[in-house]
Amino acid sequence: MQNSINRKSAIAGELERIEDLIIDIRRHIHRFPELSHNEHGTAAYIAGILEKEGIEVQKGIANTGLLVELGSPTSSRKIAFRCDLDALPLIEETGAPYSSENTGVMHACGHDVHTAIVSGTLLLLNKMKNQLKGNIKFIFQPAEEALSGGAELVVKEGVIDDVEAIFGIHVDPSLRMGTFGIKDEAMMASVDFFDIVVKGKGGHGARPHDTIDTVFVAMQAVNAIYQIQGRHFSSLENPTVISVCSFHGGTAHNIIPETCHFSGTFRTFAEEDRIKLRTLIERVTKEMCGMYGAECDIKITPNAPPVINDPALGRLIEATIRDVFGETSIEKLKYPMTASEDFAYYREKCPIYFLRIGVCSAPENSHPLHNSKFNIDERAINRTVELMSHVLLRYFD
Numbered sequence: 001m002q003n004s005i006n007r008k009s010a011i012a013g014e015l016e017r018i019e020d021l022i023i024d025i026r027r028h029i030h031r032f033p034e035l036s037h038n039e040h041g042t043a044a045y046i047a048g049i050l051e052k053e054g055i056e057v058q059k060g061i062a063n064t065g066l067l068v069e070l071g072s073p074t075s076s077r078k079i080a081f082r083c084d085l086d087a088l089p090l091i092e093e094t095g096a097p098y099s100s101e102n103t104g105v106m107h108a109c110g111h112d113v114h115t116a117i118v119s120g121t122l123l124l125l126n127k128m129k130n131q132l133k134g135n136i137k138f139i140f141q142p143a144e145e146a147l148s149g150g151a152e153l154v155v156k157e158g159v160i161d162d163v164e165a166i167f168g169i170h171v172d173p174s175l176r177m178g179t180f181g182i183k184d185e186a187m188m189a190s191v192d193f194f195d196i197v198v199k200g201k202g203g204h205g206a207r208p209h210d211t212i213d214t215v216f217v218a219m220q221a222v223n224a225i226y227q228i229q230g231r232h233f234s235s236l237e238n239p240t241v242i243s244v245c246s247f248h249g250g251t252a253h254n255i256i257p258e259t260c261h262f263s264g265t266f267r268t269f270a271e272e273d274r275i276k277l278r279t280l281i282e283r284v285t286k287e288m289c290g291m292y293g294a295e296c297d298i299k300i301t302p303n304a305p306p307v308i309n310d311p312a313l314g315r316l317i318e319a320t321i322r323d324v325f326g327e328t329s330i331e332k333l334k335y336p337m338t339a340s341e342d343f344a345y346y347r348e349k350c351p352i353y354f355l356r357i358g359v360c361s362a363p364e365n366s367h368p369l370h371n372s373k374f375n376i377d378e379r380a381i382n383r384t385v386e387l388m389s390h391v392l393l394r395y396f397d
Contacts, residue, residue, distance in 0.1 A: 004323075007131070007390070007393065008324070008390075010128060010131075011124065011128070011386060011389050011390060012386070014124045014127050014128065015120075015124055015382060015385060015386055015389075018120060018123050018124060019120075019382045021049075021120075021123070022116050022117075022119065022120035022123075022381055022382055022385060023116070023378055023381060023382075025046070025049065025115070025116040025119050025120070026112050026113055026115075026116035026378065026381060027098035028045060028098075029042055029045070029046075029107065029111075029112040029115055029116065030096075030098050030099075030100065030107045030112040031098045031099070031100060031101050032045075032100075032101060032102060033087030033088075033100050033102055033105045033106055033107045033112070034085070034086065034087060034102070034105065035086060035087060035088075035089060035105055035145075036086040036142065036143035036144070036145050036146035036150070037063060037064060037086075037142060037143050037146060037150075038064065038086075039064045039065070039085040039086055039142045039143075040064055042085050042115070043059065043064055043065065043066050043085065043140065043142075046066060046115065046119055046140060047059060047066055049119065049123075050068060050119070050122065050123070053123060053126060055068055055070075055122070055126055056068070061139070061140070061141075061142075061154060061157065061159060062141060062142050062143065062150045062153035062154045062157065063142065063153070064085070064142040064143075065085065065139070065140050065141050065142045065150060065154065066139075066140035067137060067138070067139055067140070067159060068122060068137070068138040068140075069135055069136070069137050069138075070122065070125060070126060070129055070132070070135065070136050070138065071129065071132045071134055071135030071136055072129075072132050072133055072134060072135060075133060075134045075135060075396075076135075076162075077133075077134035077135065077164060077396065078134065078135040078136070078137060078162050078163050078164065079134065079135075079136055079137070079163060079164060079165045079166065079167070079392065079395055080136065080137040080138070080139055080160055080163045080165070080166040080167070080346075081118055081121060081122075081136060081137070081138055081139070081166070081167050081168075081388065081392060082118070082138075082139040082140075082141055082151075082166060082167070082168050082343065082346070083111070083114035083115045083117065083118035083119075083139070083140055083141065083168075083169070084111045084114055084115070084141050084142075084143075084144035084145075084150070085111060085115055085140055085141065085142050085143075085144075085150075086111060086142055086143055086144055086145050086146070086150075087100075087102075087105050087106055087107045087108070087109075087111060087112075087145075088105070088106055088107070088108045088109060088145060088370060089104060089105060090104070090105070090106040090108050090370070090372050091103070091104055091106065091372055092106040092108070092372055093372040093373050094372075094373055094374070094375045096375060106372065108369065108370050108371060108372065108374045109145070109171075109369050109370060109374075110170065110171035110359070110369065110374075110376065111144065113171050113357075113359070113376060113380075113381060114169055114170065114171070115140065116381055117169060117357075117381055117384045117385055117388065118138055118139075118140065118169075120381070120382065120385040121138075121385050121388045121389050121392065122138045124385060124389050125389055125392065125393070128389075128393070131393060132393065132396065133396035133397070134395070134396040136392055137159070137160070137163060139154060139159065139160075139166075141154055144341070144342050144343075147193075147301070147303065149303075149304065149342030149345070150342065151304075151342035151343055151344075151345040151346060152342065152345045154345075154346075155345050155346065155348055155349060160346060160349045160350060161349060163349065163350050164350055164351075165310070165313055165350055165351050165352070165353070165395070166346045166350055166351075166352050166353075167313070167352075167353050167354075167355065167388070167391065167392070168341075168343040168346075168352065168353070168354045168355070169354070169355050169356075169357055169384060169388070170341070170354065170355070170356055170357065171356075171357050171359045171369075171376055171380070172356040172357060172358060172359065172360075173359055173360050173366045173367065173368060173369065173374065173376070174360065174366075175331055175356060175357070175358030175359070175360060176358050176360050176361070177358050177359055177360055177361045177377040177379055177380050178325075178328075178329055178358060178379075178380070178383065179328075179329050179330070179331040179358035180317075180321050180329060180330065180331060180355060180356065180357060180358065180384075180387065181331045181333045181355070181356030181357075181358065182314060182317060182318055182321075182330065182331070182332060182333065182355065182356070183309060183314075183332065183333040183336065184309050184310075184311040184314040185308055185309060185311065186269040186270075186306060186307075186308055186309075186336040187306075187307040187308065187309045187333075187336050187337065187354050188306060188307035188336060188337045188338075188339055188340055188341050188344070188354065189241065189267035189268060189269055189306055189307075189336065189337065189338045189339065189340050190267055190268055190269070190271075190274050190303075190304060190305045190306040190340060190344070191265060191266075191267050191303045191304050191340035192265065192266055192267075192274065192277075192278065192300060192301065192302050192303055193263065193264070193265050193300070193301040193303065194263060194264055194265070194266065194281055194298065194299065194300045194301070195261070195263040195298075195299045195300075195301070196218075196221065196261065196262055196263065196285055196296060196297070196298050196299075197259055197260070197261045197296060197297040198214045198217050198218040198221065198249075198259065198260045198261075198262075198289060198294050198295075198296050199214065199258065199259050199294060199295045199296065199297070200212030200213060200214040200217060200258065200259070200260075200292075200293070200294040200295075201258065202214075202255065202256050202257055202258040203255075203256050204254060204255070204256070205253065205254035205255060205256055206254065208256060211256045212292060212293045212294050213256050213292070214249055214256070214257055214258065214259055214260035214294060215249045215250060215256065215257065215260050216292070217260070217288060217289055217292045217294045218247070218249060218260040218261075218262055220288045220291075220292070221262075221284065221285045221288040221289065221296075222244050222247070222262060224284040224285070224287070224288050225242060225244065225264075225281055225284055225285065226242060226244070227284075228240075228242060228277065228280045228281065228284065229241075229242055232276070232280060233268075233273065233276075238268070238269075238270065238273050239268070239269065239336075239338075240266065240267065240268045240273060240277060241265075241266065241267040241268075241338045242264065242265075242266045242267075242277070242281075243264050243265050243266075244262055244263070244264035245263060245264045245265065246261075246262060246263045246264070247260075247261075247262040248260070248261050248262070249261065266278075266281065267338050267340065268306070269306045269308075269336055270306070271305065271306075274305075274306075278300050281298075281300070282298050282300070285298055286298075303340065303342075304340045304341060304342045304344045304345065305344045305345065305347070306336075306340075306344055307340075307341050307343055307344045307347075307352070307354050308344070308347060308352070309352065309353050309354060310351035310352060310353055312351070313351055313352075313353035314353060316391060316394060316395060317353060317355060317391055318330060320387060320390050320391050320394055321387060323390075324386065324387060324390055325383075325387070331356075331358065333356065341354065357380055357384050358380060359376035359377050359380045360376075360377065361377035361379075
């Protein structure tokens, strides 16, 4: 009991010493956002702050990322704490004094916040490393928003080959500031993309019977794809999402085009359902095309698998939130999100846990992620630094 009180006091004291710096880190990164695979300035800025504190930084992780290892030289046990560095191609409209100075680029998904939290946790625990009974890898990952995400590169480079668990965080504007969203098992969906070109025979719009009408055939294929969800999957047991998000064909009012192209995304929470969706999209598209004499080219691009949170890590986080902040700070999420995250790739190597951070103080002024007016209640930043400092230390207790 006394050790717990002493640890709480030590963490609170160290946090008070650096809390303004942590906010400054967030605002600097927000002011100078960089797109995926181009986070050179962001990485250099973070490395400079850490090196000033005597912390050794490995550079060039997944090309533009950073890695710091902190802990006990007498222990071989390792865990990891990851943030993402990249921003979005968006014109900021928050009006904040630290608004983006890189026109057309904005931190509208909270990666500036995540980076500040991981940096702050590292700075804090660096002053308490004598209390660490194991080692922590702090991963500053680039390119979460990219199709070929940074997490996949980090895994391929072997960065977490020796790690037994990894933690990640994400801001959530639907949760009130001061709370943390937790959920075991399925937390976020997988994501895959499809691009389909229907090929037929063009001709005059007045004589469709002389053509193989690609617009008509593509429409039938889209309708068949949309029927997959309700006829092949239970909405309760196997929730899925299929969205056709673009549809292009033709150049004039009276010309039936030779080709018609449509594309979209499909998402689910189980690998077997992911494979089944892909198979069904290919099958019904070919069947619709075959019915009307058309041909098709189908390209399906796999992306991130689902985020599946480890229950044991969840119990550690829940108990820590309750002990440090009280029961009212726990928000048990009922449903997973159909959005995706490349954090899921780390599960190929070890158990993972992805925590949602409540950042909304006034719902009427809240804006969703990827919105040009998205911003947060900054009190959530140091609150999360405090929580994760406890979690990372407790893991080895």
